[in-house]
Amino acid sequence: MNSTQQIWDDAIESKMSCEVLIIGSGAGGSPTAALLAEAGFDVLVVEEGRWVEQGTVAPFSLDQMEQQYRGGGVTVALGLPSIAYTEGRCAGGGTEVNSGLYRRPPTEVVERWRDRWDVRDLDPDELMKTATEVETDINVTHLPGPASVPSQLLRQGADALGWKHDESPRWMTYPDGNPRHGQRQSMTRTYLPRAAKAGARILTQCRVNKINIAHGKATYADISLANGQAGRISFKFVFVCGGAIQTPAILQRSGLRKNIGQTLAVHPTVKLSARFADAINVPDDVPVHQVKEFAPDLSFGGSASHAGLIALSLLDQWSDFKGAIEDWRNMAVYYAAITSEGRGRVMSVPGLVDPVVTYRLTARDRELLRSGLSRLSLLMLEAGATEVYPAFRGAPIVRGRKDLATLQKRFSANKASVMTVHLCSTVPLGENRDLCGAGSYGLVHETKNVYVNDASLLPDAPGVNPQASVMAIAVRNARHFIAQEKPHA
Numbered sequence: 135m136n137s138t139q140q141i142w143d144d145a146i147e148s149k150m151s152c153e154v155l156i157i158g159s160g161a162g163g164s165p166t167a168a169l170l171a172e173a174g175f176d177v178l179v180v181e182e183g184r185w186v187e188q189g190t191v192a193p194f195s196l197d198q199m200e201q202q203y204r205g206g207g208v209t210v211a212l213g214l215p216s217i218a219y220t221e222g223r224c225a226g227g228g229t230e231v232n233s234g235l236y237r238r239p240p241t242e243v244v245e246r247w248r249d250r251w252d253v254r255d256l257d258p259d260e261l262m263k264t265a266t267e268v269e270t271d272i273n274v275t276h277l278p279g280p281a282s283v284p285s286q287l288l289r290q291g292a293d294a295l296g297w298k299h300d301e302s303p304r305w306m307t308y309p310d311g312n313p314r315h316g317q318r319q320s321m322t323r324t325y326l327p328r329a330a331k332a333g334a335r336i337l338t339q340c341r342v343n344k345i346n347i348a349h350g351k352a353t354y355a356d357i358s359l360a361n362g363q364a365g366r367i368s369f370k371f372v373f374v375c376g377g378a379i380q381t382p383a384i385l386q387r388s389g390l391r392k393n394i395g396q397t398l399a400v401h402p403t404v405k406l407s408a409r410f411a412d413a414i415n416v417p418d419d420v421p422v423h424q425v426k427e428f429a430p431d432l433s434f435g436g437s438a439s440h441a442g443l444i445a446l447s448l449l450d451q452w453s454d455f456k457g458a459i460e461d462w463r464n465m466a467v468y469y470a471a472i473t474s475e476g477r478g479r480v481m482s483v484p485g486l487v488d489p490v491v492t493y494r495l496t497a498r499d500r501e502l503l504r505s506g507l508s509r510l511s512l513l514m515l516e517a518g519a520t521e522v523y524p525a526f527r528g529a530p531i532v533r534g535r536k537d538l539a540t541l542q543k544r545f546s547a548n549k550a551s552v553m554t555v556h557l558c559s560t561v562p563l564g565e566n567r568d569l570c571g572a573g574s575y576g577l578v579h580e581t582k583n584v585y586v587n588d589a590s591l592l593p594d595a596p597g598v599n600p601q602a603s604v605m606a607i608a609v610r611n612a613r614h615f616i617a618q619e620k621p622h623a
Contacts, residue, residue, distance in 0.1 A: 141330035142185050142225060145340035145357070148365035152178035152335070153622050155355060155369040157342045157384065160227020161601050162588030162608040163375030164325035165268070169612040171332035174621035178367065179329065180340040180357070182376075183224035188318060193418050194438040202231050204488070209379075211478050211493035217402055218553040219491075221379055225338055226321035228377070229601070232555060233420040233438075234304040234318055236274045237598035238265050239606075240430070251564030251593040254574035265606040272305040272324050272605075277313040277422060283414040284436050284466040285421030291517030297427035302599075304422065314419070345372060345388040351582045352388075370622070371615075373576075375588040375608075378557040379480055382590060383489040385561065385571075386482035390578060393571035398478030398493060399559035399595040403471040404507045404550050405437065407447045407455075408514040409521040413463045415439055421466075425513065430473050430597030432506045434513060437467040450551055451529045458523060468514060470506030471554075473597040474499045480560050500547040507550075508542050526550035558600050561590035563607075569593075575614045587611050 153176035156167050163179060171177040184201060191198040199207035204223040211217040222228035241258045248256040268274075280286070281301065292299035306316035317323075330336055339360035345352045354368045374381045382395030421436030437443070441462045448455040458465065478493030495503075511522045511532045522532035527549040530540045561571035561578070563586075571579060576591055578584045587608045589600055596603050 141327055142336040142338050145180065145337040145359050148359065148363055150178065150365070151368040152176050153370045154178070155180065155367055155372045156375060157355070157372065158227060158375035158377065158380070158588065159225050159321060159326060159336070160222060160375065160377060160588065161229050161321065161604045163373065164226065164321035164329065165605055165608045166373050166375060166587050166612045167329035167334050168325040168332065169609065170616065171329045171334035173616045176622060177329065177334035178369075179326075179334055179336045180342060180367070181225050181336070181338045182341045183222075183338065185225040185322065185338050186230065188230070188320070188322065194440055194443065198231065209491075211398070211400075211491040213478075213493045213495070215495070215548045215550060215552050217400065217493050218551070219400065219557060220555055221377060221557075225336070226326065229320040230318070230322060232601070234306060234316075235302040235420070235422065235599050236269070236305055236602055237302060238262065239596045239598065239603040243596045247564075247593045250566070251562055251569055252566040253564040253593070256574070261606050261610065264609050265602055268602070268605045268609060272319040273307050274303045274305050276301055276303050278308045278311050279313040281313065281422050282416045282419045284416060284419070284439065285423045287410070287414065287466070287517040288421055288423040288425060288434065288436055288468070288513070291513040292425045292427070294516040295513065297425050297513070299423055299425045299427075301422050302424055342384055343387065345374075345384065345584065347388055347390070347581065347584065350580055352584050371583045371585065371619070373585045373587050375586070378560045378589045379489065379491060381586055381588055382480045382560040383482045385578065385584075385586075386489070390581070390584070392579065393562065393569065395480035395482075395489070395560050397559050397562060398480055398491070398557065399592075400474060400478065400493065400554040401471045401556040401595055401597075402474050402495065402499065402503065402552050402554055403469045404503050404552060405447050405467055405469045405525045406507065406510060406514070407444050407458070407465050407467050407523040407525070408517070408519040409458060409461060409465045409523070410519055411464065415463045415466055417441070428509070432502055432509070433471050434506075434510050435469055435471070437469050439466040443467055447525045447551075448523055450525050450527045450549070451523070454531065455523050458521070468510060470503070470510040472499060472502040472506055473595055495547060503547050503550065503552070504542060504545045507545060508538050511538060511541060556595065556600050558589040558592040558604075559594050561586045562593040563591040564593065576611045585611070585615070
């Protein structure tokens with residue numbers, strides 16, 4: 135569903151009230167808003183960022199970074215090494231800016247979550263039925279034609295090595311059947327219009343600073359408007375859906391800390407640029423093929439690759455690599471992602487607008503990154519790359535298999551530009567009070583009416599793009615809430 139008329143407003147009132155306040159409008163908040171509004175609840179969605187219509191900013195551009203990302207896209211988890219990450223800060227959250235690739239959680243992952251964290255009624259078959267509904271709502275589909283050349287190169291390299299690979303579907307529509315003309319079915323095109331049609335109010339540029347809680351019951355939220363004015367929103371129930379960084383920060387500022395923000399999980403990635411004999415660059419596309427030979431520990435894929443991002447990937451060894459940028463049309467960026475055993479922390483600090491985030495890789499994580507970058511380099515050579523430029527300080531130019539030993543010898547995670555786009559697990563759900571910050575359906579422990587319904591709830595990193603997991607669990611939890619509570623007449 136595409137909104138042809140404005141369905142949101144910038145927040146200007148300092149005092150408001152509602153039955154259900156939903157903080158955040160991303161992959162968790164938007165489905166929650168749609169289902170609750172359709173069930174008859176008086177829903178108010180507040181989003182800290184702006185509403186940015188699709189097509190008004192160029193994908194992966196500095197303009198998009200400024201308008202749709204927190205901190206202009208420059209956010210980092212401190213550690214050795216530090217890990218760069220991105221957060222969407224706009225209506226629709228990360229669904230407006232990510233690659234649009236979709237992966238269901240593996241059944242064994244859902245079973246692990248259920249058993250270790252004691253998540254009641256988390257049945258893998260039922261969750262997959264919910265995932266099927268979500269896939270219909272956001273039109274998850276494969277390309278209607280050939281993938282881009284950088285994507286096909288991943289497939290070709292994997293075929294040459296005999297490695298397993300497949301095409302990831304995306305939440306897209308293709309009105310003219312052209313695979314290059316996909317229209318992202320993000321939250322501003324799907325669940326937010328549904329919520330508005332059912333009567334939900336959607337307010338942008340409204341930051342929630344703190345939820346006021348007494349004796350386990352929350353009654354109002356302190357907010358800041360775009361003009362700096364302070365305000366208050368009263369409610370009966372609140373769903374915190376600000377993502378794996380902002381949700382624990384809000385809860386901590388509200389006095390809730392037990393098992394909140396202590397178990398951040400990510401999929402750390404390292405990158406390289408591969409150079410080919412012919413022009414292969416597609417600046418505004420992300421490859422859909424992924425190599426899963428070593429999954430769930432390790433997987434390979436492609437990244438956005440306009441000239442600026444290629445230059446960024448060469449930066450760690452710029453003195454030796456800078457000459458390659460002149461041939462950027464023959465280059466593309468690829469990544470190796472691992473399922474990390476490390477964990478991070480999110481810590482709200484008085485006086486700071488955003489929380490401090492830290493992350494610590496384990497020795498196993500570091501070795502996986504080393505082997506992953508080496509195997510990715512081999513994959514690119516088998517795909518026909520003439521030169522490979524690994525993204526770490528002191529990296530060699532890889533022109534053949536003999537150079538892979540030098541790469542492995544020189545590599546250190548502390549020298550690499552490690553980053554991630556998958557953040558989760560900061561308020562794990564379940565009944566195991568030693569591990570979990572919220573109950574099996576997202577009700578924060580020790581509270582009566584404060585819910586979480588976003589990536590924070592995933593007990594650990596699923597080893598695949600987490601959006602499918604986030605949305606399926608959000609819909610599951612919203613339906614449980616509707617069954618338990620009655621909308622105000």
